[in-house]
Amino acid sequence: MTSTQKDQHGARSQRSQEADKPHRRKGEKTYSCDECGKDFTRTGHLKAHQLIHSGVKGYSCELCGKSFTQAGNLKTHQLIHSGVKGYSCELCGKSFTQAGNLKTHQLIHSGVKPYSCDLCGKSFTKAGSLKAHQLIHSGVKPYSCDECGKSFTLAQSLKTHQVFHSGVKPYSCELCGKSFTQAGNLKTHQLIHSGVKPYSCDLCGKSFTQTTDLKRHQLIHSGVKPYSCEFCGKSFTRAQSLKTHQVLHSGVKPYSCGLCGKDFTHAQSLKIHQLIHSGVKAYSCDLCGKPFTLAQSLKIHQLIHSGVKAYSCELCGKSFTKASGLKTHQLIHSGVKPYSCDLCGKSFSQAISLKTHQLIHNGVKPYSCDLCGMSFQYPYQLKKHQQIHTRK
DSSP states (O other): OOHHHHHHHHHHHHHHHHHHSOOOOTTOOOEEOTTTOOEESSHHHHHHHHHHHHTOOOEEOTTTOOEESSHHHHHHHHHHHHTOOOEEOTTTOOEESSHHHHHHHHHHHHTOOOEEOTTTOOEESSHHHHHHHHHHHHTOOOEEOTTTOOEESSHHHHHHHHHHHHTOOOEEOTTTOOEESSHHHHHHHHHHHHOOOOEEOTTTOOEESSHHHHHHHHHHHHOOOOEEOTTTOOEESSHHHHHHHHHHHHTOOOEEOTTTOOEESSHHHHHHHHHHHHTOOOEEOTTTOOEESSHHHHHHHHHHHHTOOOEEOTTTOOEESSHHHHHHHHHHHHTOOOEEOTTTOOEESSHHHHHHHHHHHHTOOOEEOTTTOOEESSHHHHHHHHHHHHHO
16 A cells, blocks of 8 residues: 555544544534533533543742642633733723623613522623622621621631731822721722712702712612611611610720720711810801811701701600700600709709709809900800890
């Protein structure tokens, strides 16, 4: 047999062997993983996948030590350290190290969310996001924090949480200096300085920088308050608000003022209190000129000028500008007087009334007349006295 005949015979033999193999259509996934059942079109892809189950990560990053099962994954990771982000979104300008990440990001702008949760109906742009979400419904939280015991459904959520315990806040705002543990929180914060509030409430017109803030606000209009305090029965629209409230019942006040020693339940309450010591009152009333430390205090004060008294007592009909004023007033009708004077035994319905009464016993007269210097224990006494000078 000549060499040419041998070659022809070999080619026919190879074609015969190929024909004997099971017919496989293009794109068909005939190779399955025995561990997880995932299918692949090529044996090479299956072998690469099986490395994940082996736990072997033979490729390590020299810069951060992170290990990978495949060399390609290591190369992709190293782009992060290079700082090069060659793929930019034409709509928002956000840049990415990989083209795949850009494509995934662009789904956000399309508004298309093809992956929906069968249990709650929430939709997602990516299948991976749906899978991560579905863990919430399972109730399984296998990742626990060693510091505080809090559990999470995702390992990434635990890592994010652990940054809080470290106390490290590497992301700082250039405008106000406030620091954050995560870059995302810094970006969210910077929206405040931009002044842009594109999300408005259809019912009251109030605007917000983020959609989440608008959704949270809209719960107020719904009137639904599903979270109730077991101790006092007070209800809240959010679970977080209930948790914040319940700290009051615990009696724990871990935040103390360094200047006057007053204790507070929340850090934010301490910050607000410290403004009093600063003496700065940046918010002034346009009608009477009275200055205030907080913008919220000014808003409450302006209700007085409006003349609107929307809160009325069902028992006597007396009206008030604030809900808190009505609550204070209703104590009178209850007959309850829990605040008693240690010196004379007189009881009062409010703590402030007791403090005012105690001035009688200590002899302090803090209200002085600018014209004659005469002092009084109560402001109403001073006002009555000043009428003498005006008559003259």
